[in-house]
Amino acid sequence: MNKKVGYAIALAAALVAPFVVYPVFLMKVLCFALFACAFNLLIGFTGLLSFGHAAFFGGAGYIAGHTIKVMGWPFELGLIAGVAVAAVIGLVMGGLAIRRQGIYFTMITLALAQMLFFVFLQAPFTGGEDGLQGVPRGKLLGMIDLASDMTLYYVVLGICIGGFALIVRTVHSPFGQVLKAVKENEPRAISLGYDTDKYKLLAFVLSGALAGLAGATKTVVLGFETLTDVHWSMSGLVVLMTLVGGLGTLAGPIVGAIVIIALENKLGELGELIASISGIEWFRTLGESVTIVTGFIFIVCVLAFRRGIVGELVEFAKKKRKPAPVASPAPVMKTVEG
Numbered sequence: 001m002n003k004k005v006g007y008a009i010a011l012a013a014a015l016v017a018p019f020v021v022y023p024v025f026l027m028k029v030l031c032f033a034l035f036a037c038a039f040n041l042l043i044g045f046t047g048l049l050s051f052g053h054a055a056f057f058g059g060a061g062y063i064a065g066h067t068i069k070v071m072g073w074p075f076e077l078g079l080i081a082g083v084a085v086a087a088v089i090g091l092v093m094g095g096l097a098i099r100r101q102g103i104y105f106t107m108i109t110l111a112l113a114q115m116l117f118f119v120f121l122q123a124p125f126t127g128g129e130d131g132l133q134g135v136p137r138g139k140l141l142g143m144i145d146l147a148s149d150m151t152l153y154y155v156v157l158g159i160c161i162g163g164f165a166l167i168v169r170t171v172h173s174p175f176g177q178v179l180k181a182v183k184e185n186e187p188r189a190i191s192l193g194y195d196t197d198k199y200k201l202l203a204f205v206l207s208g209a210l211a212g213l214a215g216a217t218k219t220v221v222l223g224f225e226t227l228t229d230v231h232w233s234m235s236g237l238v239v240l241m242t243l244v245g246g247l248g249t250l251a252g253p254i255v256g257a258i259v260i261i262a263l264e265n266k267l268g269e270l271g272e273l274i275a276s277i278s279g280i281e282w283f284r285t286l287g288e289s290v291t292i293v294t295g296f297i298f299i300v301c302v303l304a305f306r307r308g309i310v311g312e313l314v315e316f317a318k319k320k321r322k323p324a325p326v327a328s329p330a331p332v333m334k335t336v337e338g
Contacts (some may be wrong), residue, residue, distance in 0.1 A: 006251075014157055023149040024221065029261045030160045031218035036241040036253030037167050038210035043239075044248035045171055046203045047183030049106045051235045052093060052113030053211050058230030059116060060086040060212030061219035065135040066125050068220070075138040075146060079159075079216045086212020087205050089116070094204030098197055110232060117230045131226035135219055152221065159217055163210050168250060170206065179203055240294065244301050246308030255309050263294055 017026055035057055042048050060082030068078035097108040120126045127133065137146035146152045170176050181189045182196050189196050219225045228234065241260050246252025305312045 011161075018150055018153045023153040025261075025265060027149075027153055027156045027221045028218065028265075029258055030156050031214045031221065032238075032241065032261050033254040033257040034160045034163045034217075035211050035214035036238050036245065036257045037164055037250075038207045038214060039238045040242050040247065040249075040253040041167050041170065041210070042203055042207040043242065044252075045176060045183065046179045046200060048098075048200060048204065049239075050097075050109040050204070050207075051106050051232065051239070052109030052111075053208070053238055054230050054232060054234035055089055055093065055113040055116045056086040056208040056211035057215035057218075057234060057238075058120065058225065058227075059089055059215070061215040061225040061229055062120060062126050062132060064216035065132045065219045065225045068138060069132070069135045070125070074142060075140055075220065078138075078220070079213065082216030082219075083209050083212045086215070087209040089212075090205040090208025091201070094201045094208070098200045098204065110235070113230070113235065114232060117227065117232070120230050121227060126225075126227075129227065131224055132219075133224045135223045135225070137220055137223070146220075156217055156221060159213065163213055164254075167210065171250065175199070175202070240298055242308075244297060244308055246310035246312075246314075249308065249310045249314065252308050252310035259297070259309070260294060263297070267293060 035053075038056075039050070039053050042050055042053075063085045064078040064082035067073040067081045068075065073081065093109060093112045096112065097105050100108060121128060125132075137152060139145050140155055144151060144155075146155065171179075178189065178194055178199050181192075181194070182199060186196050215229060218229075237260065241256035242253045243256070244259055245254065245256025301308060307315055
């Protein structure tokens with residue numbers, strides 16, 4: 001019941017948010033939140049640390065942008081094309097990477113993602129270092145014009161809610177329970193008869209497809225796609241979002257995405273506000289130090305909030321609900337006469 005109330009409050013806040021905050025900023029946050037949730041499905045519930053998720057995010061963005069701008073495909077088909085390509089990349093990358101475990105798995109995903117980065121750098125349809133510019137928003141179902149930020153916001157909100165609902169359903173399904181078993185004790189799962197490689201590959205492909213959905217949607221929202229989204233630093237950014245929000249929690253990646261994207265976009269304004277209040281001019285340069293601030297937040301979370309923001313809140317709530325231990329009465333000593 002508490003989760004349903006929380007979801008209802010979050011939905012109500014999301015519906016009224018564009019009347020308070022700039023819609024394009026909110027759409028960017030939603031896309032990165034879905035990206036972080038897709039990544040969390042792999043690392044938080046399957047135990048696989050991928051450092052190549054930028055390949056899905058940026059690759060789907062390029063495909064969606066190219067099909068919509070150059071080939072004239074409608075909005076929906078462009079997104080589907082991006083998701084399909086991300087799923088294929090996930091199938092190939094996952095098929096190669098799941099043969100190894102631990103740091104070797106991570107390094108293989110990083111190496112393959114960087115190979116794709118150089119492919120997109122050289123490919124003629126990506127625009128190279130200039131990026132893919134001027135991607136039109138088009139119309140939804142050929143009828144609803146998406147040129148309006150408010151209209152597109154609610155479409156993006158629906159897409160992200162659908163992606164999040166799929167992740168929640170997957171986590172609570174029998175398939176998701178097997179993924180948790182693989183994360184906790186893979187040899188035990190194998191001994192029970194599960195083909196763990198197959199389950200890990202399916203999780204990898206699903207995570208890649210959802211990350212691709214986030215990247216394709218972001219390209220339509222902003223109207224362009226650049227090499228930044230396929231660079232390894234984007235994979236590091238989604239790791240940061242997930243760890244800050246709470247690894248292995250459903251809402252944690254969303255909170256982490258909000259924190260990190262808000263810092264990247266609003267840190268300069270925050271610095272100006274602090275400088276005007278305190279009179280210390282140094283704070284006006286805070287907007288130029290986003291990397292330092294995010295790194296500092298990461299260090300604080302690792303040292304003080306090991307479970308992330310949401311993880312720590314959940315643990316605190318559990319401790320508050322846990323009843324205090326009842327002291328047992330002292331034993332009564334009986335004397336024996338006789």
